[in-house]
Each structure stands twice: as structure tokens, then as C-alpha cells.
């Protein structure tokens with residue numbers, strides 16, 4: 001088989017890349033190790049930044065999102081059981097958010113792919129990336145008992161944190177940065193009306209979060225120790241604990257009901273650099289993980305794909321490799337900004353086991369500062385909203401020009 005771009009992984013990063021490339025006249029094949037049903041069954045975050053909403057809309061993926069999603073302007077922080085404050089992102093930076101589940105985005109992406117007859121090879125086994133630092137890379141895998149070889153111009157590694165693409169970068173080139181947090185999130189999805197705002201709670205019993213998927217679907221989380229067993233958490237225990245972590249008025253407003261999904265996720269920050277080796281480019285969770293505080297994971301996957309599709313379109317359009325050469329640096333600037341923001345919010349809002357009274361006072365002082373300073377709120381609003389995409393300025397040729405002028409002057 002032969003294609004222009006071989007995409008490993010049919011998560012949101014891989015499927016969106018294939019859609020955006022198709023719309024720019026570039027052919028791709030997606031190779032996924034699991035079944036489509038498995039990919040569609042994963043429940044993940046669901047808060048989309050303005051930039052993500054814009055990318056989805058401008059690529060024909062906004063119709064259902066605009067019909068079913070819930071636009072909102074910011075988020076609330078409450079602490080120590082007291083009434084909290086609202087970070088009004090729309091007021092400070094003019095951007096909004098959309099509550100729309102990743103599961104729905106994944107459905108929309110498969111539907112769009114089916115409409116255009118796109119190729120997604122699911123249940124591929126033993127996927128291998130070969131000769132990625134040459135002009136003729138290829139992907140080898142087994143499918144339905146047969147060995148398949150896919151020749152391509154480029155490989156996009158969109159295969160998540162546990163995928164094979166990142167591991168194809170030689171250890172002498174790859175740098176990894178990691179932070180593991182000493183707790184997890186216990187999440188519940190329930191068919192109950194959510195609170196009107198997303199509300200983050202810092203409480204002596206631990207962090208809690210109230211979020212939403214739609215007017216009849218709520219998502220809640222509790223900070224729990226890493227050794228927590230899900231079987232120990234009946235719905236009743238979950239709701240009781242959740243309400244204890246919110247101030248009275250909000251606790252009374254939470255509508256409880258049977259959970260339709262319950263899971264525990266550990267919290268981790270991880271970044272791999274560079275996001276490119278030869279003709280292989282990483283995008284999404286394959287290159288970086290953020291703790292869920294701030295809901296940046298999916299948004300980062302979308303921004304990587306935005307930069308990568310633009311760079312590939314430039315390459316196939318006018319032969320210029322400059323944006324491809326700048327892809328890793330450009331994507332990583334936005335990645336580190338989100339990594340920093342989600343690390344900051346994680347530190348601000350959780351109770352860390354073994355923290356000292358000094359740490360506790362410093363955290364409270366930070367919350368107090370945020371509550372009382374419009375400048376602090378504006379700064380958080382800007383980071384929570386996510387950075388704008390960088391313009392496609394061809395800095396490489398600008399630098400070349402500057403060098404040429406300097407040489408001529410000598």
C-alpha cells in the first residue's frame with residue numbers, strides 16, 4: 001500500500017489530522033490497533049477552547065457541536081467551604097468555551113471520515129515504524145493474519161501516551177520531562193442536570209470538580225489517594241463526599257442520580273522533545289500528557305494537528321519544508337504553556353499528602369490573591385483560555401535573509 005501521510009492512531013488527534021489533510025487535498029491512511037467500538041467507548045474530558053471550536057467549525061465538524069454543546073464564559077473556584085469567585089474569561093480575553101464531550105467529537109470524526117470514504121485500518125497488530133529518518137519511511141503491521149507494508153512520504157505518530165511512535169525516536173535524541181502527582185481523580189458521569197458553571201473546589205477533604213456534557217449530562221470528579229479501589233465507591237458514597245467538598249449552597253444545588261460511568265485516572269505531566277524525528281511527527285498524547293485540571297489534553301491535540309496540517313499543506317503546496325522544520329518548536333511553545341497552566345491549577349486546587357502548614361498557608365494566600373486581584377484573574381483567564389495559534393511566519397527564511405544581508409555587508 002502507498003499513501004502520502006501514514007497516521008498511527010485513530011484517537012481525536014489522528015482522525016482530525018486525516019480530516020484536515022483530506023480538506024487540503026492530501027491523502028492519508030489511519031492505522032489503529034483497537035476496534036472502532038473501543039475507540040468510541042472512551043469517556044474523556046469535554047471542555048473545548050475557542051481555538052479548538054474554531055478549528056472544528058472551519059473543517060466542517062461544528063454542526064452537531066453547535067447544536068448540542070453548551071457554550072460558557074469561564075469557571076468558578078471555591079475554597080475552604082466559602083463562596084468563591086468566577087474567572088470571567090470572556091470579559092478578560094474575549095474568548096468563550098464549549099462543553100462538548102470528546103466522545104461526541106470522536107463520533108463526529110468517524111462520521112465525517114465515512115462520508116468521504118477515508119481509510120481507517122482498525123485492529124492492526126504489531127505496528128512498526130521503519131526508516132523514519134529517510135525520504136522513504138514506511139509502516140509495517142499485521143492485520144487479519146497478513147503482514148501489511150504501507151509506504152508513505154510522512155508518518156504522523158498520533159498513537160497516544162502508550163503508542164510506538166515516540167519510541168521510534170532514538171534515545172540519544174529524545175528528551176522526556178515528567179511529573180507524577182500523588183493522587184488520582186475519581187470521575188462519575190450521570191444523567192442529571194449539571195450546575196450552571198464549571199466549579200473547581202479546594203477543600204480540606206481534597207479537590208472536587210463539577211462539570212458538564214449537556215443540559216442532561218453531568219461530569220463530577222473527586223481527588224482520591226492513588227491506592228483507591230473503585231469498588232469501594234458506591235454512588236451514594238460518591239455524592240456524599242462530593243457535597244461535603246462544596247459550600248452549602250452549591251452542594252444543595254447538585255442533582256444526584258445513578259452513575260452511568262465511573263473511573264479513576266492518575267495525574268501526570270509529561271512532555272517529549274523534539275516532536276519530530278526525520279519524517280515522523282508526533283501529535284497529541286503521543287508527545288505530551290497534562291493532568292486533567294484545566295482540561296487541556298484534547299485542546300493540545302487539536303493545536304498540534306492544526307500546526308502539522310498547515311505545515312504539510314505548505315510542503316505539498318509549494319515544496320517548502322520550513323513549517324515542517326519549525327513544527328516541533330511551534331507546537332512545544334503551546335504545549336509548555338498548557339503544561340504550566342495545568343500544573344499551576346493542580347497545585348493551586350489539590351491537597352497534597354504530607355504538605356506542611358507553610359505550603360497550606362502559601363496556597364491559601366494564592367487563592368486569596370486570585371479572589372481579590374483583577375490582574376491575577378485576567379492572567380489566569382488568559383492562560384485558561386489557551387494561547388492563540390502562531391502565525392505561519394516563515395522565520396527560517398527571515399533568518400536566512402538576515403544572514404545573507406550580514407554576509408553581504410562584510
Ligand code: APR
Nearest residue numbers: 009010011012013032033127159160163284285297298301
Ligand atoms: N498502533 C496503532 N494505534 C495505536 C497504537 C499502536 N501501536 N498504540 C495506541 N494506538 C491508538 C490507541 O488505541 C488510540 O486509539 O492510538 C490512539 C491514541 O488516541 P488517544 O489516546 O485518544 O490520543 P490523542 O488522539 O492524542 O488524543 C488526545 O485524548 O487522552 C486524551 O487527554 C487526552 O484529550 C486528549 C486526547
Ligand code: PHB
Nearest residue numbers: 045046211292293294295
Ligand atoms: C470535564 O468536563 O471532564 C473537565 C472539565 C474541566 C476540567 C477537567 C475535566 O478541568
